[in-house]
Amino acid sequence: MYPWGAPQYRRARRLCTDFMSTVASNNPKPQASTRITGWFAEWVSDWGELVISSCVALGDFCLFVLSTFRWMFSRIPRGETLWPNFYQVGVSSLPVVALTGTFIGVVLALQSSSQLGHYGLTNQLGGVINLTLVRELGPVLAATMLAGRVGSAMAAELGTMRVTEQIDALSAMGADPIHYLVVPRFLACLLFIPTLTIMADFMGVAGGYFYSNIWLSIDQHYYWTNSAKFVNNFDLFTGILKSLFFGSAISLISCYQGFNCKAGAEGVGKAATSSFVFAFIVILILDLSLGLTLKAVYESWYPGGTY
């Protein structure tokens, strides 16, 4: 079930499951008097099993990531495995990211303008929209689209390969599946997610500008001066750095889900869905923790500056 699991993990799990089955078999059919203990033992063992299997899966995932990195630095993948992935991530995903980016820009302008209007701060609109886009929404949006469009496709493709023994066939012919399948996908996501992020940023900025200037007719001069005042290079760097983390997480999670796909069409479907769900959760967690870290970094670099 965990083909990358190190023996020690498996042994640990076997020990724990043995222990739990002993616990369970000591309470085979709860009598009336021992019903509480039986129920309790079952509850504990269910939770224990959940905890253990999560730990095993996490350890397994870490080993998977490690071996991806090892292969990445030890041998360059062949071009024919790289180009299709680069194309999928870098080119095919651009239009959809551009489209969603534009809409987010417009919606952001729509919402913030009415809120800022209450306080008579409509001139600051440019700063608010663009800062939010560059720091947060651009990277998160690009990553979400990538996880949905490319990540789940990767999980489904690798899952199908696992189920139809194509991954076994790769190893049987002396090609390492991680080197052959995972490294190119990882590189594609890592190298091209900044492009997607910049695209989302750009289209969002453009969308916000058009809405504010043409629809709300806010003065162009104030719009851009305030944007320039609010958004600096560090913000752009923040967004891109975050996106690198998102890209790595998406590719690794999707490939891992695909590699550990359960049998049948159902397994493949599950791998695709759970790769998106996990990737999305991890994107949000990373976003929060990177946001906090970068804030601390900014404040130590520019004491007195407001992040």
Next chain:
Amino acid sequence: MMIEQLLDQEQESIVDVESLSVTFGNQEVLKDITLRIPPGQTLALLGESGCGKTVLMKSIIGLVKPTDGKIEFDSENINQLTERQLSRMRLRYGFIFQNAALFDSMTIGQNVAFPLRQHGRFSDNQIREMVLSRLSEVGLPDSVVFKKPAELSGGMRKRVGLARALIMNPELIMYDEPTTGLDPIMSDVINELILRTRSRNPVTSIVVTHDMHTARKVADRVVMLIPRQRLDPGENQIIFDGSVKELENCRDRRVQQFVNGEAGERLMEMRADDHDQ
């Protein structure tokens, strides 16, 4: 004299499986399997569906990690090799998967050429020639080269898998049900191909088959496994190991049923199993 012969045999075995056990979750598929295969032998592996034949072969090439026991190929313990050594070792194997396992993003030509491109330094012309000659050996026309696996019939895919496994001239070939799903004539073409491959190179082969005709025709030795659930206590999972002739004269009821293809009381047993669950 006897001891010397035994020692000789021991040195000679190219595949050496020692008390192998494989467990998936709670399901113990193989237990305490010991099997020595001398170089040049063609071994037919028989056994009813689900008894672990595929798992055994996958363990031999290191695709399934054994829970217990040791597997040696050419005196090297394959579970102690690094990934890189293992991948070099796998050049010496050819594995024909039960469901062909062709890469469906590639054309047939690219599939068959895959091992060559992976390891060899061959020119494009050489590769094309080798691919075409392998395909014609398994009875496929040149026109399939540019097709995708999805466009072929099941039997054709199987033969492509065979061509792909044989292209590197491996030393150990494992055929997982090479003739299942083929018409009788094509089955015999495959049998002939197995024989021809052996007469051309000194290869060792393991053939998993349900087809007694294939077993009779190609095998020097037959090994029969039975599922763990059907074992009597204390009995080894390999219930038969000998020549084809001995197989036909074997008195064991289960072996006889398999050879003659009779369900016998197995049907009742299976129903009883269902009731137990």
